[in-house]
Amino acid sequence: MASLSRLTRKTLTTHRHLLSRALATEAVAVKQSPPPPSSVKITENPDRVKWDYRGQRKIIPLGQWLPKIAVDAYVAPNVVLAGQVNVLDGSSVWNGAVLRGDLNKITVGFCSNVQEKCVVHAAWSSPTGLPAETMIERFVTVGAYCLLRSCTIEPECIIGQHSILMEGSLVETHSILEAGSVLPPGRRIPTGELWAGNPAKFVRKLTHEETLEIPKLAVAINDLSKEYFNEYLPYSTIYLEVEKMMKSHGISI
């Protein structure tokens, strides 16, 4: 009975599909579809892959540059590391982050973390005298949705969520950036201060207790990342699925 109903549904849907498809083409023919606003002619590549069974590779080497991940660093499976990226030990990079070191080096230091959906990129050159590489030093917490570009973050800082650090900005030790702040190019945040706003402005000095809390937060996130790290086996078992898939399509392995 169930199979029968499924069959009828199937035939109905395919028919509707065909019918609407025909109607759609007719409508288009009637409408004399307006030309696209762009004057350039788009030539499609028929071989363009619409679905890559491998998904997005996590580690993308460029030329001789191979992203390096320390053995006990946790990098989530859908992170993209491209080019000269160094994820040092104890650090964690969370889901959906993109670290693209194709123009310059990116370093995520000891016990630091780059949280969800961050983009870390490096520009060719920085407007200040600093090297144009992105340095995230030890015990730094970079909140979710941050955008970092060729900036240097010295040890033990907290960068709030959705902050934007532009070229050549420097966050010195024991500083905190509030959520949603924007650091314009070449801006420096001195030691032990709290900054906030767009563009970032000085709010107050941090107390000694607060500066002590900063590495504790980083360590707490490191502990959490350990749990995640233990969830993943060193080698995934997807190759079995792929072999099954190839078998079912009759491709020799």
Add this chain to the structure above:
Amino acid sequence: MGTLGRAIYLVGSWIRVAGQTVDRVGCTLQGSHLFQEQVSRHRTLMNLFDKDPVIDKDAFVAPGASVIGDVQVGCGSSIWYGCVLRGDVNSISVGSGTNIQDNALVHVAKSNISGNVMPTTIGNNVTVGHGAVLHGCTVEDEAFVGMGATLLDGAHVEKNAMVAAGALVRQNTRIPFGEVWGGNPAKFMRKLTEEEIAFISQSATNYTNLAMVHAAENAKGFEEIELEKALRKKFARKDEEYDSMIGVVRETPVELTLPDNILPDKAQKTAA
């Protein structure tokens, strides 16, 4: 393949079966907490019914991006990692030489509500920075949308205008030619200098070149990747001083050299 080889192959397959059995035993012990991994089901290009994305053959679309529905991407453009271009209720057209950088989102407003249709059009040689959100707006040629900027419905960025990083451009705002707007809500900040205007078009060209490298890297098959791994391992311990001391000249293999057009006025660096 000799008889010995066949025997070894057979033994290997037995051991593999044993391994899979052990794996299954482990899975049953883990019980309901287990997550069985699947082949990636992420669709880079996805049609919605009859709306197909139209991508030029010279455009780079990262495998981790998703381009859905009625999207047109011109030649030399690049859609970077983690981008989402969702042309489901209306059309998105991206010109040629444009780059939409990582984790950006381009979406469209509902069509035909109160009569105004709002497709998203992005012109040629536009740079859209990381994490920008473009929603039903128009960006003309050679404009620059900075990192983390948000453009709401009906925003119109004219030619050579620039939206600074982290700006939020409210509905129906028009950003005139050659001005910089920033803040939340976006306000006029200053005029662009000639150098900056030149820099915008330069950055678009740089990105086109960079995208080619990434496209080549992402399109590689399994064998190629493995080959390069081996080559990299082989040449990792290359030290030029040592080589010159013992008088050998080692060439970096062709596969491991990047085209030098991505780094203007910068010599090709060797791996650190």
